Amino acid sequence: MIKNYFKIAWRSLLKNKAMFGINILGLAIGIASCLVISLFVVDELSYDRFNENADRIVRVTLKAKLGDENIRESSVMAPVGSTLEREFSEVLSSTRLKNTFNVQKVNTGTKKIRSGKMAQVDPNFFDIFTLKFLKGNAKTALENPAGLVLSSSLANTYFGKEDAYGKTLELEGFGIYTVSGIIEDVPQNSHFQFDMFSSLANNEEAKSQSWMSGSFHTYLLLDKNTSSEALEKKLPVIAKKYMGSEVKAGFGMSFDEFLSKGNSIGLFLQPLTKIHLSSNFTNPDLSAGGDIKTVYMFGAIALFMLLIACINFMNLSTAGASKRLKEIGMRKVLGSAKKQLVVQFLAESFLVTLVAMVLGVAMVFVALPYFNDLSGKSLDWQLIVKPLNILLFIVLTLFISLLAGAYPAFFMSSFKPLASLKNRFSSGGNKGIRSGLVVFQFSVSVALILATLVVGQQMDYINKKDMGYQRDNLIVMRHAGLLGSNLNVYKEQLLSDPKIKSITMSAFIPAGPTDDGMELITTSAASMEKLRTRSYSIDEAYIPTLGMTVEKGRNFSSDFSTENQHVILNQTAVKTFGLKGEPVGQMIYKQTKEGSVPLTVIGVVKDFHARSLHEPIEPMIMQYNPYYGLILKTNTADLKSLLSSMQQKWEAFGTGEAFEYAFMDQLFNETYVKEANMNTVLRYFALLTIFIACLGLYGLITFTTERRFKEIGIRKSLGSTVPQIVALLSKDFLKLIGISLLVAFPVGYYVMSIWLQDFEYRINMQWWYFAIAGVSTVVIALFTISFRSIKAANMDPVESLRAE
Structure with missing residues (x-):
């Protein structure tokens, strides 16, 4: 009996290969997307849980x-x-x-x-x-x-x-x-x-x-x-x-x-x-953590993509019910019980889901390496073939079969035999449910497009923002100090190369990993109010090499032997310390174990972002103390030759230490790698989501044109033009797209407002973000609808009028 159910189900599916293909493709993409994101979410949530007493x-x-x-x-x-x-x-x-x-x-x-x-x-x-x-x-x-x-x-x-x-x-x-x-x-x-x-x-x-x-x-x-x-x-x-x-x-x-x-x-x-997902500390943690908001967002995307794929199946199945009315009526007349019809339609749902699951898992194998590159993960496809996960896939296949097939099965099996044989049924309630599901699909799609735009604009803002220093043409040698006593010799050798404009000796870098110094500062020797202040140890070449601006006073100079008694402040420090009038020449006091050390302010540097844009600019002092690392300003496009020369000079000292370097702009980008990865992942999944939604829309407009086949022929015979017929078939769907915009915009605004709050320096969401999200969705949906509608409108009316 079960074998018979599946045999009939397979034959029924093959009768309409186009809709079968749409269902398979949509479900497969939805399942693959859900599985890939689920692997990411599960990995993020699994941190430290391997410990026996983790809780x-x-x-x-x-x-x-x-x-x-x-x-x-x-x-x-x-x-x-x-x-x-x-x-x-x-x-x-x-x-x-x-x-x-x-x-x-x-x-x-x-x-x-x-x-x-x-x-x-x-x-x-x-x-x-x-x-x-x-x-x-x-x-x-x-x-x-x-x-x-x-x-x-x-x-x-x-x-x-x-x-x-x-x-x-x-x-x-x-x-x-x-x-x-x-x-x-x-x-x-x-x-x-x-x-x-x-x-x-x-x-x-x-x-x-x-x-x-x-x-x-x-x-x-x-x-x-x-x-x-x-x-x-x-x-x-x-x-x-x-x-x-x-x-x-x-x-x-x-x-x-x-x-x-x-x-x-x-x-x-x-x-x-x-710890991994909920850490937000001002000092460096043991490793770069994740973000619970990203996990929530990706988890929601995984769920929504699977739901959208299932909604497509439900919509196409119920919309296509009219083509099977006589079949259902004959089955009931010949004695089929409602239970048997439900099982029959669930068997069809299971077959579609099974094929889609196999195809979806195959897509995961292909997509996982690319997803790892985007997300910075090292997720392994072997996770998928574990016995527990195989069991999970079986359960998931059954679950999706029920989720996507239960409503169509009960809906179609409930038709009355007489109405079915006369090819008549009322679709009012069913049409309302289908419309609601279409609105849900496109609401999710629009919200994802809006999220992609906001994240992209924030990343563009980060890349273009004046950080208070120049990050182009800078080579960072964070561990140059491994040369020990040879460091100064190496620096002088590099300065003799015309490809190098200037070099500063400092391990304090405003992008990427850096040494982290803090000092306790008071504004008078007798004051007990100590202010924790970030401190950079630099030399006289640091400010010009990084292209910073001295607003008042002067930079450090090797011509003065007492520069270690002097200090340069940033603008925020001047405000925080409450220095009145001209700050240059005033004294501040550094608190040490030995007591209070006076420092004379010789300059004020324009505020620069020493940390990421997630955090506000803090008060900072710069002290004269050439230290450990090197930062080189280059003036050549031939970096390959320069780096080769630098490496040869390094290896000539015979320390056995590896020659390592990084570019400042590369370190800057690494500071926002999570946001950049999120931007890319969102872009891909937004495209996939709207593609799945449009697959369903294409299927629905196909069924609509088939149901109104004779109506289209009559209208053409009476003089209706192709644009008029396309407008007739499109208007109901475009209304649903409009409703989805009204739902998606406030939800998208709320979610992305929360995400932007993590940045101290951020964009303001503009009206045109919403306009682009809305117009692009309408255009894509209209193209999908028109592609099928125009084909129907161009058919010979004679063919439609004489068709049974």
């Missing part, structure tokens, strides 16, 4: 407000973890991680190699985080301060096929270690990516009892009956108890008085599973 691990973070500055830091002071463990029974254990930042240079005894990112951690780190040991013991691997845990990949890099366990190696700047453990590589869906771990026992800062400075990522393992929200409510008491005396010493006021002036400082808890 019980939290990270302690710091938030403070000092005057106008809002501080959000993912790392805290050294004693925080042990204190919370001691103060609260809900905290079962705590552990810390300190990022050493640089790639390590290692001497294995047989070779020297710079490879591997190291973190210093407490010995119990592997008790809290689930990282699988291949060699060694997780509980004892770091009990010895000279122990070192390597990832399997890094162990292979250092020692090849030899067993690395127990081997000795030397880390430049850290000392000699023995490999006490080998672990599997840290999973890609972890918020930290390190391939070697050493003990914090060798770090003197880890023993500090200061509650005002520190950079330790601190994690707590909570009791299973404790919520992070409940524990967090108790933390203000800890802040006052342990920070109070240091606030008194640093700011000259009690903790309560400090708070009464509008300041705040405290500890907060961040669930481990939310």
Whole structure:
């Protein structure tokens, strides 16, 4: 019996190959899009969930407000973890991680190699985080301060096929270690990516009892009956108890008085599973996180694309019901029950979905590498062929079959035999549902087009905005300091090349990863109001090399031996410090452990964006301190020759260090890579969404012309022109497109307003964004309708009038 259902279903589908093809193509694209985006969403949501106690691990973070500055830091002071463990029974254990930042240079005894990112951690780190040991013991691997845990990949890099366990190696700047453990590589869906771990026992800062400075990522393992929200409510008491005396010493006021002036400082808890998608810190985190808003948006796109594809199937099936009225009537007359007809039509739905699912999965295999390039992911097609996912595909096929086929099945099986045999039925309610579904399809399409326009315009704004510095023709050598004492010699060699206009020595870069300096500044020696201020260490060539503008005063100069006692401010610093009158010549004071250091303001530089446009321009001081990195201003188009010459000079020093460089404009673009990827992905899926919607529209107009076949012939016989007939067939659909615009515009405006709020500097949505989204949708829909309508209007009326 079941075999018979599918045999009849297949024959029925083949009777109308055009509609069968439209359904297959639309569903396949919808399924493929949904699967690809779902892989992205699942990967983003899976971060850190591989840890056995992921739901019980939290990270302690710091938030403070000092005057106008809002501080959000993912790392805290050294004693925080042990204190919370001691103060609260809900905290079962705590552990810390300190990022050493640089790639390590290692001497294995047989070779020297710079490879591997190291973190210093407490010995119990592997008790809290689930990282699988291949060699060694997780509980004892770091009990010895000279122990070192390597990832399997890094162990292979250092020692090849030899067993690395127990081997000795030397880390430049850290000392000699023995490999006490080998672990599997840290999973890609972890918020930290390190391939070697050493003990914090060798770090003197880890023993500090200061509650005002520190950079330790601190994690707590909570009791299973404790919520992070409940524990967090108790933390203000800890802040006052342990920070109070240091606030008194640093700011000259009690903790309560400090708070009464509008300041705040405290500890907060961040669930481990939310770190990747919900981090927004002013200090560099362990890795570039994702964005929960992007996940929500992409998840909605995946759902909508699948729904639109299913809506096409429902619309085309119900619209085509009129062609099967006699078939349904005959089946009922010959004894078919409604249940049997429902099963028959569901069998057709299942066959269409099955074919579409196979085709959709094939599309995923083809599209996944391209999607990885767009999204910056490394999603693997093998995820699709896992047994659990294959089972999921089977369930999804059945679900889509029911979702897309249930309404048409019950609708068509409900026709009365007599009306069916007379080829008559009322489609009023069904037509209303179809119209609503068309409105939904195009509302989603218009909203996506609008989103693509807004994101594209914001990216264009970012690329064209005056950042306060020039980023063209600049080569950045962030790690030039690896040359050590040869750095100045290398700089002079480069300056002798006519292809290089100027060079500045500084590791402070206004785009991409950079050294991050902060100073406590007061405006008078006696003032206790300290302002945390960003600081750049530069030389006299920095400002002209980057094309910055000195608004007042002068730049640094090597002609003066006392430049380290001077400072240049940005315009925002002048306002924040409240410097009245002429700022040049006034004094500010840098607070150090040794006391207050006076600095004379010699210049004011025009504000520039030292960080991304997500953040406001902060007060900044520039100090004379040539440091570590090099930034080169070039005046040649022959970069290949220049870079080759630079590399030869670098390698001539024989340090064994790799020659590395980046272009400033490239670093700038990398700052907004998430937004750029989102812009590209949105563009593609907007096109796919409207393509699927137009497939459905084409199918509907095809059925409409077939149902009004004789009417079209009569109208042509009575003198109607082709444009009049096209207008007749188009007007109802264009009304639905108009309604979809009215729905999509406010929804799109609301969603994109929320997205733009993440930028401190952003565009204002203009009326023409909506005009372009609306007009482009109407034009595409009109073209789709006209393509089929014109063909129908041009048919010989004699053929339509004599057709049964």
